[in-house]
Each structure stands twice: as structure tokens, then as C-alpha cells.
Amino acid sequence: MNRGVGGAMATVRDFRVGDGEQLVAAWRRSLPYDPVTAQRFRNLVLLDVNFDPAGLRVAVDGDEIVGAAYAVRRTTAMVGADLEPGMGWLPFFFVDPAARGNGVGTALLDSALDFLRGHGVSTVEFAGYTPNYIAPGLDAQAYPEALKLLQRSGFDTRYEAVAMDRSLVDYTMPDQLRSRVAALTAEGYRFGTPTDDDLVELVALAGEQFNPDWARAIRECVAAGTPTDRIVCAHDPDGVLVGWAQHQAYEGVTERFGPFGVLESRRGTGLGKILLHLTLERMRALGAHSAWFLWTGEKSPAGQLYLATGFTVTRRFQVMRAELS
Numbered sequence: 001m002n003r004g005v006g007g008a009m010a011t012v013r014d015f016r017v018g019d020g021e022q023l024v025a026a027w028r029r030s031l032p033y034d035p036v037t038a039q040r041f042r043n044l045v046l047l048d049v050n051f052d053p054a055g056l057r058v059a060v061d062g063d064e065i066v067g068a069a070y071a072v073r074r075t076t077a078m079v080g081a082d083l084e085p086g087m088g089w090l091p092f093f094f095v096d097p098a099a100r101g102n103g104v105g106t107a108l109l110d111s112a113l114d115f116l117r118g119h120g121v122s123t124v125e126f127a128g129y130t131p132n133y134i135a136p137g138l139d140a141q142a143y144p145e146a147l148k149l150l151q152r153s154g155f156d157t158r159y160e161a162v163a164m165d166r167s168l169v170d171y172t173m174p175d176q177l178r179s180r181v182a183a184l185t186a187e188g189y190r191f192g193t194p195t196d197d198d199l200v201e202l203v204a205l206a207g208e209q210f211n212p213d214w215a216r217a218i219r220e221c222v223a224a225g226t227p228t229d230r231i232v233c234a235h236d237p238d239g240v241l242v243g244w245a246q247h248q249a250y251e252g253v254t255e256r257f258g259p260f261g262v263l264e265s266r267r268g269t270g271l272g273k274i275l276l277h278l279t280l281e282r283m284r285a286l287g288a289h290s291a292w293f294l295w296t297g298e299k300s301p302a303g304q305l306y307l308a309t310g311f312t313v314t315r316r317f318q319v320m321r322a323e324l325s
Contacts, residue, residue: 192233
């Protein structure tokens with residue numbers, strides 16, 4: 001597909017060996033709020049288990065890469081044998097600022113969606129692809145042009161996710177909460193770092209009661225060498241694992257909080273608040289100056305807990321979906 005770019009013709013084609021360096025450079029120019037390194041691009045895109053070079057659509061003007069759009073569908077299941085037939089994702093797209101206004105973005109999106117249609121995809125989400133999502137959705141404030149382009153291509157917002165941050169420079173655990181931890185411990189609750197054997201139960205809890213991607217994150221981060229003291233588990237007086245919180249689970253980033261969960265039957269007991277604070281305390285002891293995460297519902301119980309703990313909303317993402325005809 002060809003579209004005019006600055007008087008020339010931009011061609012949209014498959015990803016080719018040798019594109020990586022230019023792609024990363026164009027990404028940085030195009031997505032200043034979401035820069036990427038060559039290593040992250042390699043790990044999150046090129047080494048993605050579902051990566052197909054034909055799904056990474058690249059716009060070129062002569063010898064110069066001026067944009068890209070990544071379309072992906074499952075060829076390897078996340079859980080069991082479920083390939084989620086009919087589902088596809090658009091984790092990212094971008095156009096170099098110097099090439100905008102000439103139809104390059106439309107050409108890229110059309111090409112990416114055509115790729116997915118050709119593989120039987122009928123529903124496409126931007127951008128919450130797991131395991132290797134770049135962002136939860138579109139930051140419309142940062143990229144208003146991208147919002148208009150997605151809407152013209154048939155994408156509608158399903159819901160809004162928020163990213164939050166909290167400075168840890170002045171963090172101390174509230175005395176009242178420390179007393180609550182002591183009281184529960186006296187009742188037989190146990191809060192602490194999981195043993196290697198505990199990890200079996202933790203991975204099962206995360207995958208079965210919460211999100212299979214959380215189970216994957218726990219397995220992979222520990223296997224990659226992340227110390228288990230980045231995880232705090234809560235066991236009840238009967239020895240049952242009822243919740244956990246952690247940090248440094250994703251890409252080895254110490255200040256990134258999560259995943260985090262408490263069994264539904266134990267919510268409202270204050271365990272979530274305790275686990276959050278115990279993890280923040282550990283993060284501060286490691287020298288972290290902040291805690292942040294990418295994705296929660298602002299009005300959800302977790303979102304309200306974060307806000308009450310001093311987190312503030314730093315970005316808003318539109319989680320969008322399109323039905324392909």
C-alpha cells in the first residue's frame with residue numbers, strides 16, 4: 001500500500017531483518033511519553049512468542065522508516081490450549097512527526113487490520129495484549145491524533161484504566177497499621193517472604209483466582225533471578241495462602257509495584273492494605289524513591305485503596321476495541 005509522504009511514496013510492508021535500529025529511533029521520535037530501548041523492543045516484540053514478521057507493518061519512505069503498527073494474534077496459548085480464536089490485538093502504532101498528515105497512519109492501521117482479518121480475527125483490542133503489552137491502552141491526552149485515527153478505524157473505548165505513582169521519600173508505615181499487623185500475627189496470621197515451596201501455591205492462586213498473566217509474571221521473574229523478598233505473602237491461621245503483593249515483577253524494575261491480590265472471601269479484612277504497606281516498606285528499604293504501576297480502575301476497590309495510601313493518578317488510558325467486518 002502506498003501513500004504520499006512529503007511528496008514521496010510511503011510503502012507499508014512486513015518487518016525485515018535490519019529494521020530494528022531504525023524502528024526504535026522512529027518510535028522514540030513518535031511516542032515521547034513511551035520511549036523504548038533496543039533491548040525492550042527485542043524482548044517485548046521480536047521475542048514475543050506470538051510474533052509474526054508479517055504482523056509488524058512498517059511504513060518506509062525511500063530507505064527511511066517513518067512508522068509502524070504491530071498486529072498480533074495468538075499462535076501459542078496463554079492458558080491451556082485456548083488460542084482465543086477470533087481475537088487480535090494492536091499493541092502499538094506510530095508515525096514519525098515529520099511524516100504525519102499524509103495518510104501514513106491510516107495506511108498502517110488499514111494494513112494491520114487487514115493482516116488480522118486474513119487470519120480470521122473479528123475483534124481487535126488496543127492495546128491490552130498479554131503477556132507483552134506496551135501500555136494498557138491509549139493515552140489520549142498525550143496522543144490526541146492517535147485517538148482520532150483509532151476512532152475513524154472503528155475503535156470505541158470500552159473502559160478507562162489509570163496509572164498511579166506515589167513518592168516513597170517520606171514513606172513510613174502508619175503506627176495503627178503496624179499494630180494491626182502485630183495483632184493479626186498474634187492470632188496466627190503469617191506475613192513474609194515465600195519459600196520456594198510456597199511459590200507453587202502462589203502461582204496457582206494468582207493464575208486460578210486472578211489472572212493467568214500474573215502467574216506467568218511471578219514464575220518468570222523468580223526464574224530470571226528476582227529475589228523472592230520482593231514478594232510478601234499472607235497466610236491465615238490455618239496456613240492457607242490468602243493474598244500477596246510484590247514489586248519488581250516486570251522487566252526487573254524495582255519501583256514498579258504489582259501484581260497484588262487478596263482472595264475475594266478475605267476482602268474487607270484489611271489484608272490488602274497490610275500487604276500494600278508491607279511491600280512499600282520493603283521498597284523504601286531498598287532505596288526506591290517511588291512506587292508506580294500502569295493499570296487499575298480508578299473507582300475500583302484497589303484504586304480506592306491506592307488513593308487512600310497516597311498514590312495519585314499520573315496517566316489515563318482508553319482501553320479500546322473494534323469489531324472487524
